[in-house]
Amino acid sequence: MLNPADLAAIWLTCKLATTTTVLLLLIGTPIAWWLARTRSWWKGPVGAVVALPIVLPPTVLGFYLLLLMGPDGAVGRFTEWAGVGLLPFTFWGLVLASVFYSMPFVVQPIQNAFEAIGERPLEAAATLRAAPLDAFFSVAVPLARPGFITATILGFAHTVGEFGVVLMIGGNIPDKTRVVSVLIYDHVEALEYGQAHWLAGGMVAFSFLVLLALYAFTGRKTR
Amino acid sequence: MRLTATALLCLVCCTSATHADEVQVAVAANFTAPAKQIAADFEKDTGHQAMLSFGATGKFYAQIRNGAPFEVLLAADDETPARLEKEGAAVAGTRFTYATGRLVLWSAKPGYVDDQGEVLKKGEFKHLAIANPRLASYGMAAMEALTTLKLLDAVQPRFVQAENIAQAYQFIATGNAELGFVALSQVFKDGKFVEGSAWVLPAKLHQPIRQDAVILDKGRGKPAAAAWLKYLRGDRAKAVITSFGYEL
Numbered sequence: 181m182l183n184p185a186d187l188a189a190i191w192l193t194c195k196l197a198t199t200t201t202v203l204l205l206l207i208g209t210p211i212a213w214w215l216a217r218t219r220s221w222w223k224g225p226v227g228a229v230v231a232l233p234i235v236l237p238p239t240v241l242g243f244y245l246l247l248l249m250g251p252d253g254a255v256g257r258f259t260e261w262a263g264v265g266l267l268p269f270t271f272w273g274l275v276l277a278s279v280f281y282s283m284p285f286v287v288q289p290i291q292n293a294f295e296a297i298g299e300r301p302l303e304a305a306a307t308l309r310a311a312p313l314d315a316f317f318s319v320a321v322p323l324a325r326p327g328f329i330t331a332t333i334l335g336f337a338h339t340v341g342e343f344g345v346v347l348m349i350g351g352n353i354p355d356k357t358r359v360v361s362v363l364i365y366d367h368v369e370a371l372e373y374g375q376a377h378w379l380a381g382g383m384v385a386f387s388f389l390v391l392l393a394l395y396a397f398t399g400r401k402t403r
Numbered sequence: 404m405r406l407t408a409t410a411l412l413c414l415v416c417c418t419s420a421t422h423a424d425e426v427q428v429a430v431a432a433n434f435t436a437p438a439k440q441i442a443a444d445f446e447k448d449t450g451h452q453a454m455l456s457f458g459a460t461g462k463f464y465a466q467i468r469n470g471a472p473f474e475v476l477l478a479a480d481d482e483t484p485a486r487l488e489k490e491g492a493a494v495a496g497t498r499f500t501y502a503t504g505r506l507v508l509w510s511a512k513p514g515y516v517d518d519q520g521e522v523l524k525k526g527e528f529k530h531l532a533i534a535n536p537r538l539a540s541y542g543m544a545a546m547e548a549l550t551t552l553k554l555l556d557a558v559q560p561r562f563v564q565a566e567n568i569a570q571a572y573q574f575i576a577t578g579n580a581e582l583g584f585v586a587l588s589q590v591f592k593d594g595k596f597v598e599g600s601a602w603v604l605p606a607k608l609h610q611p612i613r614q615d616a617v618i619l620d621k622g623r624g625k626p627a628a629a630a631w632l633k634y635l636r637g638d639r640a641k642a643v644i645t646s647f648g649y650e651l
Binding site (some may be wrong): 246340349351 | 503537538
């Protein structure tokens with residue numbers, strides 16, 4: 181069955197997905213808000229950059245992140261200058277990579293929800309003398325709640341399912357970067373199919389339940 | 404449209420090599436460079452064409468057991484070919500050691516690794532890249548060498564594990580790990596190191612890394628498969644193999 185190394189990987193995966201999702205909600209919400217409302221020429225390019233991880237192979241992202249966060253890369257130079265050292269092979273390196281990698285899965289549902297609200301509720305709030313920030317938190321965010329829930333679930337689940345990027349920049353270190361998907365790969369490669377089944381089967385069940393919950397939820401909303 | 408193009412391409416390839424056959428070869432990642440060179444010579448000398456796929460031996464094993472179309476395996480170890488033979492997935496009696504790998508402690512920085520490996524004892528590094536010892540024979544050999552040197556406990560907390568030595572090389576080449584264990588063949592060409600600094604570990608520090616080749620079930624009775632293995636034992640191939648730092 182599951183041994184302590186497997187359990188450590190499961191715990192680490194949950195920690196990574198939770199941290200990433202919280203950060204993404206904080207970073208993604210303003211981006212989604214801006215994308216939903218701007219008429220700027222920059223909307224296209226910014227939206228495209230956010231969506232890049234959907235179409236790029238994770239190996240491309242992982243490879244460039246490894247170079248960028250390395251001692252000769254721009255991010256690596258910055259983190260060394262800032263005194264936090266290099267990010268590859270660290271938990272926070274994985275967090276940074278995951279934030280980028282799962283970004284579209286959080287930004288797009290929230291953006292869609294904001295777009296669906298339209299101008300009128302916010303104009304109404306403004307006529308009631310709500311300041312823009314007040315209108316955002318007491319009108320826009322509650323109305324966009326389904327979008328936030330979808331974003332949270334997808335962001336979390338997508339980070340749990342991350343593999344290629346972690347493989348490229350993780351270094352497979354117990355309790356720091358050895359997440360479930362990498363451990364499954366190890367078990368399979370080492371021909372420990374029994375061990376692999378426990379984790380892989382668990383992932384299938386987890387993913388199915390998450391998506392089931394999501395569809396049940398969104399189905400109820402639209403009806 | 405794309406299908407038609409592919410079909411046409413196949414047709415062109417097939418007709419241009421009238422008498423020659425193709426052999427599908429699965430090649431261990433560490434043997435990529437020499438295999439390409441040998442395949443080019445092989446085509447010139449015999450007319451046969453070797454189609455090479457590169458990857459991890461463990462992955463090849465799983466693919467072969469599940470019907471992959473490979474006819475020959477050049478493994479990174481001697482266990483996988485033996486296992487395939489025992490399980491009836493390889494042709495008995497065709498197994499032989501085509502190269503013996505040498506392990507090297509390597510850094511992309513010139514002058515960083517001394518020729519005695521003292522840098523390991525000094526321990527002034529944050530990350531030591533190693534191929535996963537559960538998966539890769541070179542990783543296993545590195546563990547054995549560190550155990551022999553009584554350094555394992557000291558350096559193990561600084562391990563970063565790669566899935567294979569190609570990835571270990573990548574960790575080091577990008578400077579993310581200051582140094583690490585790779586195959587000599589990855590950093591050595593024509594009698595010298597291509598870049599950085601290195602220490603070739605004395606062979607007595609670890610079990611020899613025997614890399615075995617075997618004809619697989621799908622290659623049974625195929626002339627091109629037999630010709631490829633024969634060619635691999637020939638003088639021209641041997642010269643290529645040793646030029647990359649392998650022993651025979």
